[in-house]
Amino acid sequence: MTGICLHSNTPVVGQGRSWFPRAFHTLRVRLIISVALVHVVLMGQFTWEAVDRQSHELRQEMVNQGRSLASLMVVASTNALLSEDLASLAEVTRRVGEREDVSYGEVVDVRGFVMASTREGRVGRKVGPMIEQNDQFPLNEDDRILDLRDEVIIDSSRVGLIRLGLSTKNLENALAETRNRGIQYILLALVIGSIAAWLLSLAVTRNLHDLTLAAKRIGEGDLNARVDVRSQDETGTLARAFNLMAASLHRSSREIELEHRKRTDAERLACVGEMAASIAHEIRNPMVALINSVKLLGNEQLSAEDHKAVSDIVNTESNRLQRILNDFLMFSRLPDAKLEQGDLKVLIEQTIGLVSQDPLYADGISFDCRYEDDNSCLFDSDLMRQVLINLMLNAMQAISGEGKLTIRLQQLNGRLNVSIVDNGRGIPAEVMPEINKPFFTSRKEGTGLGLPVVQRILAQHGTALTITSREGSGTEVAFDLDVESNG
Incomplete structure (x- = not known):
C-alpha cells in the first residue's frame, strides 16, 4: 500500500451584495407622496388660475379707472383750455395728483406745450413725441407706469391733450400678495394632504402589517395565527380570506399529520418486521455453524488438527455474529x-x-x-x-x-x-x-x-x-x- 498526500487550495469566490434604498418602496410612503402630490398639483393649478384671473381683473379695473379719470380731466379742463385759465388747469391737475395710483397728470395744448402738470418744472415746456395710443397690459419688463391719453375736442377740433400716468406698484403688490397667499395655501394643502395620507395609509397598512406578522407566524409553523378584522373594506375582505386560508391550512395540516402518523406507524411496524426477518436471516448461517461446531467439539474422538479447525470456525462465526449485532445496534440506537x-x-x-x-x-x-x-x-x-x-x-x-x-x-x-x-x-x-x-x-x-x-x-x-x-x-x-x- 502506498500513501500520497497532496495539498490543493481552492479559492472561495465571494458574492457581492447590491444595496439600494428601500424607504420609498413601502406602500405607506408611496401613498403619502401620491396624495401629497395630488394636493399640491390641484392647489397649484387653482392658485395659478386665481392669480391669473385676479391679475386680469385688476389690470382691467386699472385701465377703466384711468380712462374714467382721463375723461374727467377732459371735462374739467375744456373751458380752461379755451380761456387759457392756468389756475383752473393747475387745480384740475392738483386734484388728480392727489389720487394714490396717479404717477403724473398733464394738460397739453394743441401746440404741444404743457399748460398744467403734477410734476414740477414741466409747465411751459414743450413735450416730446406724444404717445399715439394708450398702453396695454402686459407692460415692458422695466415699465412700471401705465401711460394713457385722451384728446380735448370741441366742435370736432382738437384743442388739447390730457396725459395721465398710473403707477402699477399697488397692482404688483396686490398680485405678489395673492401669489404669496397661494404659496401658503399650497404648503398648507401639502401638510394637510400628507397628514390625511398618513392617516389613510396607517389605516390601510395596519391591517397589512397584521397580515404580514400572521403570515410569518404561519411560515414558522404556528397555524393558529389569525388576523383581527377591523373594517369592511378591501383590507377587511383580505383579512377574512386570510383567516379562512389559515383555518383550511390548519385542518389540512392536522389531516396530513394524522395520515403521516398512521403511515409512520405502519412503516415502523414494517421496518420492525423487516429487521426481525433480516436478523433471523443473517444470524441463521453463523448459528448453524456454531451449533454444529459445538457438537463436534464434544466428540472425544476428534483429532487435534480437526479440533483446531473447528475452534477457528467457532471464532470466525462468533466474530461474524458480533459484527452483525453491532451493525443492527448502531442502526437502531444511533447516539x-x-x-x-x-x-x-x-x-x-x-x-x-x-x-x-x-x-x-x-x-x-x-x-x-x-x-x-x-x-x-x-x-x-x-x-x-x-x-x-x-x-x-x-x-x-x-x-x-x-x-x-x-x-x-x-x-x-x-x-x-x-x-x-x-x-x-x-x-x-x-x-x-x-x-x-x-x-x-x-x-x-x-x-x-x-x-x-x-x-x-x-x-x-x-x-x-x-x-x-x-x-x-x-x-x-x-x-x-x-x-x-x-x-
Whole structure:
C-alpha cells in the first residue's frame, strides 16, 4: 500500500451584495407622496388660475379707472383750455395728483406745450413725441407706469391733450400678495394632504402589517395565527380570506399529520418486521455453524488438527455474529451527535491508518489525499470516524486488485466539502435507487446497513451523502460540513 498526500487550495469566490434604498418602496410612503402630490398639483393649478384671473381683473379695473379719470380731466379742463385759465388747469391737475395710483397728470395744448402738470418744472415746456395710443397690459419688463391719453375736442377740433400716468406698484403688490397667499395655501394643502395620507395609509397598512406578522407566524409553523378584522373594506375582505386560508391550512395540516402518523406507524411496524426477518436471516448461517461446531467439539474422538479447525470456525462465526449485532445496534440506537470544532484532516489520516490494516482490502490500494490549508470544521469525532470507515471500506471493496482511492477536502460556498473517489467497478444504474434503503446489499457478507447508518449520521451533521457512479469507471461519494458554529 502506498500513501500520497497532496495539498490543493481552492479559492472561495465571494458574492457581492447590491444595496439600494428601500424607504420609498413601502406602500405607506408611496401613498403619502401620491396624495401629497395630488394636493399640491390641484392647489397649484387653482392658485395659478386665481392669480391669473385676479391679475386680469385688476389690470382691467386699472385701465377703466384711468380712462374714467382721463375723461374727467377732459371735462374739467375744456373751458380752461379755451380761456387759457392756468389756475383752473393747475387745480384740475392738483386734484388728480392727489389720487394714490396717479404717477403724473398733464394738460397739453394743441401746440404741444404743457399748460398744467403734477410734476414740477414741466409747465411751459414743450413735450416730446406724444404717445399715439394708450398702453396695454402686459407692460415692458422695466415699465412700471401705465401711460394713457385722451384728446380735448370741441366742435370736432382738437384743442388739447390730457396725459395721465398710473403707477402699477399697488397692482404688483396686490398680485405678489395673492401669489404669496397661494404659496401658503399650497404648503398648507401639502401638510394637510400628507397628514390625511398618513392617516389613510396607517389605516390601510395596519391591517397589512397584521397580515404580514400572521403570515410569518404561519411560515414558522404556528397555524393558529389569525388576523383581527377591523373594517369592511378591501383590507377587511383580505383579512377574512386570510383567516379562512389559515383555518383550511390548519385542518389540512392536522389531516396530513394524522395520515403521516398512521403511515409512520405502519412503516415502523414494517421496518420492525423487516429487521426481525433480516436478523433471523443473517444470524441463521453463523448459528448453524456454531451449533454444529459445538457438537463436534464434544466428540472425544476428534483429532487435534480437526479440533483446531473447528475452534477457528467457532471464532470466525462468533466474530461474524458480533459484527452483525453491532451493525443492527448502531442502526437502531444511533447516539446523538456532539458537534465540536476539529481538524478533519487528522481524523482522515487516522481512519486511513485503521482501514489500511484490513487484510482483505488494503493490499494493492493507494491513497491520494488532497487537503486545504485550513481543514477545520464541526463534527462528532466518533460518529464521523464511523462514516469515513464505512465509505472507505465500501470504496476498497469496489476495487478489484490494485486501485486508487482519492480523498479530497475543499472549501465550497463557506462549507468544507469531503469527497471520496474510487476507480472500482462502479454501481449499476438499476441498483442506484436501492442502495440507501436499509437491509439492501449486493454482497453476501453484508447487512445492508452501512449506507443507511452513514446517512443518519450525516443528517445529524446537517448534511447528506451524494453518490455519483458510472458502472466500470468508479464511484464518488461526497458531503459537506459547517466550518464554524452558527450560534
